[in-house]
């Protein structure tokens with residue numbers, strides 16, 4: 001479906017000559033639709049925990065009023081639901097901040113080795129709680145790429161967090177960095193791999209869409225918002241970087257980020 005806006009203006013006086021201007025509006029329509037979908041999804045995601053909190057308030061005022069054990073349990077659920085809303089709002093703010101500053105600061109370079117070490121450190125507790133060993137496979141040399149340190153930290157943190165959450169059964173996760181690309185277009189490639197259940201092939205092309213989840217229940221249980229990989233995609237686009245995703249069912253998933261070296 002293509003929609004064109006056509007405007008006509010008369011050229012000169014007393015002539016039948018018109019200039020027709022065709023402007024493709026299907027792209028604008030698509031973006032409007034995406035925005036509306038996004039708002040509907042975000043509202044739904046926020047409404048669900050809110051409805052649960054509201055329900056428990058009712059119960060606490062009524063049937064559970066004099067039951068200390070039930071009260072404690074319901075307050076705990078309400079606290080979990082508020083944390084879930086807070087995570088969602090943080091992710092929504094991250095996305096909107098990224099949209100508001102579409103260009104990267106020029107000139108800054110990021111030391112990937114050091115960035116990956118701090119990501120691994122910051123997820124140490126999650127890996128330990130999940131009984132996962134984090135393996136490093138860092139090639140020799142310095143890996144500095146143009147980019148924003150905080151944003152790339154967020155990319156690797158999201159990917160490693162997913163590897164720990166969804167690949168927990170694999171017992172280990174690995175982080176590697178190595179030179180890649182071609183002589184004309186060299187890249188630095190960072191791969192975050194897990195050895196869990198993997199991702200069914202048909203889901204892979206859609207997995208970076210906002211709110212897309214292979215299994216909503218698992219994502220919720222893992223404190224997911226469905227926005228992590230869309231934030232990753234946004235940041236990588238700003239860095240002119242690509243991401244490739246490979247997965248074999250039952251054997252795990254590997255996310256490789258190809259960052260331009262220059």
Ligand code: ADP
Nearest residue numbers: 162163166213214215219224225226227228229
């Ligand atoms: P979430 O907040 O749900 O984790 P993401 O955008 O980070 O959202 O990921 C989207 C979905 O992709 C997840 O809900 C999960 O179904 C799937 N996924 C992401 N990483 C992995 C992985 N390493 N192994 C299996 N599934 C994954």
